[in-house]
Amino acid sequence: MTAKTVRAAVLLIGDELLSGRTQDVNLQTIAKFMAPLGVQITEARVVADVPEEIVAAVNDLRAKYDYLFTTGGIGPTHDDKTADAIAAAFGVGIDVHPEARAILEAHYKGPGNLNEARLRMARLPLGASLVPNPVSKAPGFQMDNVFVMAGVPSIMRGMLEGVGPRIKGGAVVRSRAVRGKGVREGDIAAPLEALEAATDGVVTFGSYPWFGPDGYGLQLVARSSDAAALEKAAEDLKALIKAQGAEPEDVEPS
Amino acid sequence: MTAKTVRAAVLLIGDELLSGRTQDVNLQTIAKFMAPLGVQITEARVVADVPEEIVAAVNDLRAKYDYLFTTGGIGPTHDDKTADAIAAAFGVGIDVHPEARAILEAHYKGPGNLNEARLRMARLPLGASLVPNPVSKAPGFQMDNVFVMAGVPSIMRGMLEGVGPRIKGGAVVRSRAVRGKGVREGDIAAPLEALEAATDGVVTFGSYPWFGPDGYGLQLVARSSDAAALEKAAEDLKALIKAQGAEPEDVEPS
Numbered sequence: 001m002t003a004k005t006v007r008a009a010v011l012l013i014g015d016e017l018l019s020g021r022t023q024d025v026n027l028q029t030i031a032k033f034m035a036p037l038g039v040q041i042t043e044a045r046v047v048a049d050v051p052e053e054i055v056a057a058v059n060d061l062r063a064k065y066d067y068l069f070t071t072g073g074i075g076p077t078h079d080d081k082t083a084d085a086i087a088a089a090f091g092v093g094i095d096v097h098p099e100a101r102a103i104l105e106a107h108y109k110g111p112g113n114l115n116e117a118r119l120r121m122a123r124l125p126l127g128a129s130l131v132p133n134p135v136s137k138a139p140g141f142q143m144d145n146v147f148v149m150a151g152v153p154s155i156m157r158g159m160l161e162g163v164g165p166r167i168k169g170g171a172v173v174r175s176r177a178v179r180g181k182g183v184r185e186g187d188i189a190a191p192l193e194a195l196e197a198a199t200d201g202v203v204t205f206g207s208y209p210w211f212g213p214d215g216y217g218l219q220l221v222a223r224s225s226d227a228a229a230l231e232k233a234a235e236d237l238k239a240l241i242k243a244q245g246a247e248p249e250d251v252e253p254s
Numbered sequence: 255m256t257a258k259t260v261r262a263a264v265l266l267i268g269d270e271l272l273s274g275r276t277q278d279v280n281l282q283t284i285a286k287f288m289a290p291l292g293v294q295i296t297e298a299r300v301v302a303d304v305p306e307e308i309v310a311a312v313n314d315l316r317a318k319y320d321y322l323f324t325t326g327g328i329g330p331t332h333d334d335k336t337a338d339a340i341a342a343a344f345g346v347g348i349d350v351h352p353e354a355r356a357i358l359e360a361h362y363k364g365p366g367n368l369n370e371a372r373l374r375m376a377r378l379p380l381g382a383s384l385v386p387n388p389v390s391k392a393p394g395f396q397m398d399n400v401f402v403m404a405g406v407p408s409i410m411r412g413m414l415e416g417v418g419p420r421i422k423g424g425a426v427v428r429s430r431a432v433r434g435k436g437v438r439e440g441d442i443a444a445p446l447e448a449l450e451a452a453t454d455g456v457v458t459f460g461s462y463p464w465f466g467p468d469g470y471g472l473q474l475v476a477r478s479s480d481a482a483a484l485e486k487a488a489e490d491l492k493a494l495i496k497a498q499g500a501e502p503e504d505v506e507p508s
Binding site: 014016019021035042043045046049076078079117118120121136152154155185186188189192196205 | 283370461
């Protein structure tokens, strides 16, 4: 019996990621968090804070994959357009969510401090359920198979902890990586392809050259949901590197 | 007379970016390189090394934007599927490009070393023009408004230098950023929105909270292609931060 493959997309929302001002780190965090739960991130997109672009991407991706994880655009300022866009994508209204309002009221201690801008963070699409925010309280939310999280990495990581238990994962794809210093892609391409072909789709192999002040080399990666096949693949990769006259090094699992 | 807006997309190709094993840095590099040339990165996507996914994304994005920049998947191994996918996207054949072959022959000194795997790196879609690779020689290429570059960041940066002179940019959008320690988004949301409204679309403003071991604060960003309006916007942002009792700090232009 083989577990099915569960696939997800990530949608990163924010002008600052496309202008180059901010380096995204959320995609990698989400991918690493979801992999052991049996969810493969299969596609990612980055869009600006433009409602039509967000709506189009959300509707594309939520239909195409089992899950969609979004980050960014749920704060209190005018450039935070994600909640309205999610409501538009689902064709539902948007209003202050009583539970979200209560969380913000408790956090901002007294209605005087919970001004109109902050109350915007309690405006959620109708039908949304909350995703707790252990860092700064204003919650993320879930609509059907879409999880909407903050863009600030520390807050996003906190929200992921609340998302995890709601995920129904499938087969867990694990990877093994081996490095060989001084090994060149062009010299191992043919045997690497033969290794992959011999597994008949059970293992996929990737080859990633690196260059740096200390020289150059290759990182070879095997991915599979079959533990025994993955173990054999890692040994095969080591043999491939040894055959090039280099000493294979295990790389930490990511 | 106002220069027109030139918009581009970035397509990052590679399983390793979606598995979480590799942290992408190419999007930010491309965005920062293109901004002063007058090209706004408006959308980005990350897809796996799957031909149909690459073809679909390439055809979507090259039609939607003035330029498309891709990274990844042009090496000598079996998981390098970008050149074939670009040929398929354009509906043209693919063959060894004489100029690319000559570059590789010179680099690998003698036909014995230029094996079949390495020769794959000279297989380009018919009609492609080369983008030089100052780092490891195997070239990138251009098809119409699509520039195809390597995934290894140091090589990609080298290729960008060859892409730059071929770009016809438009209005240059510049940004100014100001930080305020201890300032909270919810307290400046209304005046910030009023600032943006008052510029009638000439300046856009973004608000980015940060949290860390040293406390919290806000980075406010103004973007505009109008230098005088941008200067005024930066002063307005400083006044906004001062009104919160904090000392505004200029942030290095990105």
